[in-house]
Each structure stands twice: as structure tokens, then as C-alpha cells.
Amino acid sequence: MDAPVPELAARAARCAERLRASDDLLLASHIDADGLTSAGIASTALERAGVAHDVVFEKQLDRDAVERYADAEYDTVFFTDFGSGQLDVITEYDAFTPVVADHHQPADAETACHLNPLLEGLDGGSELSGAGASYCVARALEGEEADNRDLAALAVVGAVGDMQVVEGELIGANAEIVAEGVAAGVLDASKDLAVFGTQTRPLPKLLAYASDVPIPGITGDRNGALRFLDGLDADLRADGEWKTWADLDVDGRRTVVSALVQRAIRTGVDAAEVEALVGTTYTLTGEEPGSELRDASEFSTLLNATARYDRAAVGLAVCRGERGAPLDAARDLLREHRRTLATGVGVVRDVGVEREANVQWFHAGDRLPETVVGIVAGMAMGEDGVDAGVPIIAFAEKDDGDADADDEPGVKVSMRGTPRLVERGLDLSAVASEAAAAVGGDGGGHEVAAGATVPAGRESDFVAAADAAVGDQLSS
Structure with missing residues (x-):
């Protein structure tokens, strides 16, 4: 088995060896999209390796949490997407052996099973996320029959959710994981319109809500977006309803992008921002077209909604491949999340x-x-x-x-x-x-x-x- 990130191979092997030897294992992870995908990757890999484990989530890893783990008498605690910055506290306790897969700045303390890109000169803010660190351990956990490369898709969701996209694409070790996902057939990485909601939002809403590159007369203006689209010579509707970006064929996408670029240039948008309209999009090929899970960015937003409303277990279930009731619950939480965010900017105006x-x-x-x-x-x-x-x-x-x-x-x-x-x-x-x-x-x-x-x-x-x-x- 080739390591996805060779620089971290030895660390991943040590972590995997300890996890396999554990008799009573706790997996503890952060609650954001990167933390949930980290836990999803780790939990799936542990299950495939036959390692029984419990899972907990924390908004913040502090001394109280570490004391709870110690009192619970686990022999091993696997920390994902946090733990490095709290190693000075964690190593005060000898009740359990810590295994850490993280990407945040480490504290001034050491432990034998510690995987962090920063320890090998890689950038934990742009080259490898917490989910990527968990993926390295998951690959090291593979046995003769297991192949965990399919978990690369979740690692990409975590990296995107952790805002690690640099100039329109994932770089460094993240890019190596993307390549593994593409080779495994679970990911597609291609240049496309780089805005949020390409799988689920009707075109007028997609363009009006796309604020990363503000275009006068379209961004924040639903009627302006409607007028813009109505003026294009392209098949943008089906049965009287606006299509989503995912519904468009190649010619339709090319027509819209070309017109957007022309409008942006004509209205004085900076050239660098115009270029940012197109970037690498990451598609989870095994997920249903038109669903939130098909696009890495939309998937990460769905996960954020579950954790931020104290329903991290729902997000974990989705990451582990459960659909049906868990996915329905996640979608309900996403709707609640969007309502909260819709009022949030109004709160900022008020205060x-x-x-x-x-x-x-x-x-x-x-x-x-x-x-x-x-x-x-x-x-x-x-x-x-x-x-x-x-x-x-x-x-x-x-x-x-x-x-x-x-x-x-x-x-x-x-x-x-x-x-x-x-x-x-x-x-x-x-x-x-x-x-x-x-x-x-x-x-x-x-x-x-x-x-x-x-x-x-x-x-x-x-x-x-x-x-x-x-x-x-x-x-x-």
C-alpha cells in the first residue's frame, strides 16, 4: 500500500498499530464539517479493521473533557481534528494512550502516536485538513481485504469545509488525496463555475446568492439575475421551471459563464476576481445528482448544520453512508441553519x-x-x-x-x-x-x-x- 502522504507514512503506521491493539477505544472529534468528516473516516476505517469503538464530539477540547475520558477508563483515545493544541493537557493523564490525527498548531508536548502535517513541514491550514490527517491513518489501517481509498471523498469534503481551497483548488497533500479519490472512482475534479449551490439551487437563486465574486446587477438582485438569464440564448428551463447548474449541458454552462465574465468585465469587476469565477469543483460521483451530497462544498455545509445545532451524531451517520432518516434530519437542520443565517446579518446591522x-x-x-x-x-x-x-x-x-x-x-x-x-x-x-x-x-x-x-x-x-x-x- 502506497501512503497518500509519504511524509506522514511513519506517523500513520504508529497510530494505526496502536489503534489495532486497543481493547477499549474512544474516538473524540471536533463538531465542524472537518471534524465530522474526520470522525466519519476514522470510524469507518476502524469498523472495517474490526476495532470496536465509541464516538463523542466536543465544541472545544478542554481539561474537563480530557478528565471525562480518563475517568471513563478507555485504554486509548483517538483524537481527530483536535488534540495537537491540547497535548500538554492530554499528556498529563496516564489513564489512556492518546492517538492524535490533527492539523492545528501543536502544544509544546510529545506523544508517540501523533500525526500532524505541521510536524513534517506541511501547512495545516492549506495543505492538509483534519479529515486528511484521519485519512492518512485510515489508509494505514487497511488490511489485506480493506481498501479505504473511497474515504478520500470525505477527506475532500472536510478540506473544502475547512476553507483550504487556494486560488480555486486544493493543493499540496490535499491534492494527493484528491488524486487517490479520482483513481478510486469516488471523486471527479474538474474546472467549472466556482459558486455555492450548483447541485441544488435554481439558476436565478444560484447567481443572485453567489457573493464570492460580486457582479453588479446580478449579485444580491434576484430580478437582475432573472433579466440576465432571460437574455441568454440557452435552454435554461425544463417544464417551465429553472434548471440547476447541474442540469445544464456543456453548451448551456459555457453560454452562462461567458456571459457572466462579459458582464463582470463590463461593470468593472477586478480581473483577478473575474478569473475566480471558474475554479476546480469536487464532485462525489457515488452520490445522487442534484443532492447536497454530490458537491463537496454543499456536503460540508450540510454537515456544519448538524453539528452547530448539537446533532453531530446525525452528521456522523451521513458521513458513514447512512441515508433515509439521518439524511432527512440533516436536511431539516440545514433549513433551520439557513433561517438562522438569514436573520444573522440583520442582527449585525442592529448591533x-x-x-x-x-x-x-x-x-x-x-x-x-x-x-x-x-x-x-x-x-x-x-x-x-x-x-x-x-x-x-x-x-x-x-x-x-x-x-x-x-x-x-x-x-x-x-x-x-x-x-x-x-x-x-x-x-x-x-x-x-x-x-x-x-x-x-x-x-x-x-x-x-x-x-x-x-x-x-x-x-x-x-x-x-x-x-x-x-x-x-x-x-x-
Whole structure:
């Protein structure tokens, strides 16, 4: 068996050896799309290898969670999409052997079974996601009859959901996994219109809601999108209803893209943004055409909806191939998620966005769930009064329903930037970590998106520290 990421082969082998030897195994994973696909890959591979296991999900891996695992007397705990940053805490306990497949910045501690691209010089923010790390372990778990290359499709969903697409495509180790998925017949990677909703949204809605490359007269304007499409010489309807992008033939797609590019150029859209209209799309060939699961981006959004409303088990079931009731439940949660997001930008308008020298911020209080405030912050960038070229910080009250009465109240922080800001030197992971530490909190994440938890009442101090850190990064 050839390793999908040769640099990580030895680490993957050590992790797999420990997992096979486990008598009582717990799989613990993060709740976002990358965490759910990580768990789906790991759980499926463990089942195929005959390794019994339990699964739990956490919004955040902290000391309380690690203590619960230790008290439960598992001999091994397999951490996916988190664990590296908490190794200093994890290694304090000798009740279990930790196995970690993660891509976040590691803490200053060591353990024998630790797979992380950063330990081998690979970029964990753009070259390999948590799902990709789990996939490496899954391939090492293969026996004589097992072939886990079909799990590459889930690894790609995780990478896309973790915003690891760079200039329109997955790169580095992620690209190697894409190649394995294509070879296994579970993925198709091809150049196409790079907007969200190509499988499920009727064309007018698809174009009006496509905000990554704003086109005057179409983006955010349903009537404008209708007029644009009505003016094209192409077969865009079936039985009187608008087709989806997936329904169009090659000629129809070519006609729409050509007209979009011409409109963008004519209305003054930057040339680099025009080029971004077309990118690599990742299609899960085994899924039903026209479903959310067919497109990696739509699949990841569906998974995010399950976890953010405390239904991670539903997302895991879908990742493990269950359809029927789990998929119906996931779709219901997605509809709820979209309703929440639709009102979210209105909440931002109501509370207002404050501008500092290098960042902007808002505080949603209890008006938005902590699990979606980061998504809303990203959606708000470019709205009236929100500068799309400046990092945004969002605060929301933490859901501390499970906290002890003596615990200090906390505030959830979500931070969003843009790829262009990252190119200029922005690293929100470092900003979140530095600013949170300055106020007695904890933070981290990725260059373009990060998060933190800080004590209530220290938000202004966090903003000041983050503003200074971003200023230093962008001025260097």
C-alpha cells in the first residue's frame, strides 16, 4: 500500500498499530464539517479493521473533557481534528494512550502516536485538513481485504469545509488525496463555475446568492439575475421551471459563464476576481445528482448544520453512508441553519459594527448562537458599513449550559479574514492566540479564520490586542 502522504507514512503506521491493539477505544472529534468528516473516516476505517469503538464530539477540547475520558477508563483515545493544541493537557493523564490525527498548531508536548502535517513541514491550514490527517491513518489501517481509498471523498469534503481551497483548488497533500479519490472512482475534479449551490439551487437563486465574486446587477438582485438569464440564448428551463447548474449541458454552462465574465468585465469587476469565477469543483460521483451530497462544498455545509445545532451524531451517520432518516434530519437542520443565517446579518446591522485602526468588530450578545456567529461574520463582510478588506471580530455569549456554577462566564470570539489579507501577511490563528492570552483566554485556528474564548468583560481589551497584532502583521 502506497501512503497518500509519504511524509506522514511513519506517523500513520504508529497510530494505526496502536489503534489495532486497543481493547477499549474512544474516538473524540471536533463538531465542524472537518471534524465530522474526520470522525466519519476514522470510524469507518476502524469498523472495517474490526476495532470496536465509541464516538463523542466536543465544541472545544478542554481539561474537563480530557478528565471525562480518563475517568471513563478507555485504554486509548483517538483524537481527530483536535488534540495537537491540547497535548500538554492530554499528556498529563496516564489513564489512556492518546492517538492524535490533527492539523492545528501543536502544544509544546510529545506523544508517540501523533500525526500532524505541521510536524513534517506541511501547512495545516492549506495543505492538509483534519479529515486528511484521519485519512492518512485510515489508509494505514487497511488490511489485506480493506481498501479505504473511497474515504478520500470525505477527506475532500472536510478540506473544502475547512476553507483550504487556494486560488480555486486544493493543493499540496490535499491534492494527493484528491488524486487517490479520482483513481478510486469516488471523486471527479474538474474546472467549472466556482459558486455555492450548483447541485441544488435554481439558476436565478444560484447567481443572485453567489457573493464570492460580486457582479453588479446580478449579485444580491434576484430580478437582475432573472433579466440576465432571460437574455441568454440557452435552454435554461425544463417544464417551465429553472434548471440547476447541474442540469445544464456543456453548451448551456459555457453560454452562462461567458456571459457572466462579459458582464463582470463590463461593470468593472477586478480581473483577478473575474478569473475566480471558474475554479476546480469536487464532485462525489457515488452520490445522487442534484443532492447536497454530490458537491463537496454543499456536503460540508450540510454537515456544519448538524453539528452547530448539537446533532453531530446525525452528521456522523451521513458521513458513514447512512441515508433515509439521518439524511432527512440533516436536511431539516440545514433549513433551520439557513433561517438562522438569514436573520444573522440583520442582527449585525442592529448591533452595529465598530471600526478600529486595523480590525472591525461587533457583539451579538445572546442574539446569535455561538456556533454560527463566525459564519455570520463572514457573510457580513461587504455589507453596508462592513469593510470587506478588513478582518472582522465577532463576539457572542457562550452557551455554558454544561458549565459548573463556579465557572467564570465566557464569551465566544470568532474572527474572519480573506485570502487576499492572508497573502499580505495576516495570520488570525496567531492573532487569536496572542490576543486571547493577553486577557486570560485561549485561542487559535487558521490564518483566514480563527476563534477564542475570553472572560466576559474583557472584549474591549481583546479587540485592542488583536488590533495591534493585525497592524504588526500587515505592516511588516
